[in-house]
Amino acid sequence: MLDAANVMESDRSHLFPCAQCGDALVAPEWSEHVSERCVRHLWSCEACGYEFETAIYLRAEA
Ligand SMILES: [Zn+2]
Numbered sequence: 001m002l003d004a005a006n007v008m009e010s011d012r013s014h015l016f017p018c019a020q021c022g023d024a025l026v027a028p029e030w031s032e033h034v035s036e037r038c039v040r041h042l043w044s045c046e047a048c049g050y051e052f053e054t055a056i057y058l059r060a061e062a
Contacts, residue, residue, distance in 0.1 A: 016043055020050035028054075 016025045028041035029051070037058045044051045 016054065018043075018045040018048065018050055019052055020045060021048040023047040 029044040
């Protein structure tokens with residue numbers, strides 16, 4: 001009874017919609033490891049040129 005929509009895999013690229021035009025962004029322009037468990041992605045929209053950042057927090061495996 002898994003809800004697939006709620007499953008997040010931390011080390012995979014996700015599809016992000018552009019906040020400006022809604023176009024789907026497949027891969028980040030670049031990624032930066034801020035810390036052991038935090039990765040920042042810079043996204044650049046090819047359709048409209050909009051750029052934004054996201055921060056992914058990796059879950060620690062106990
Ligand atoms: Zn866009």
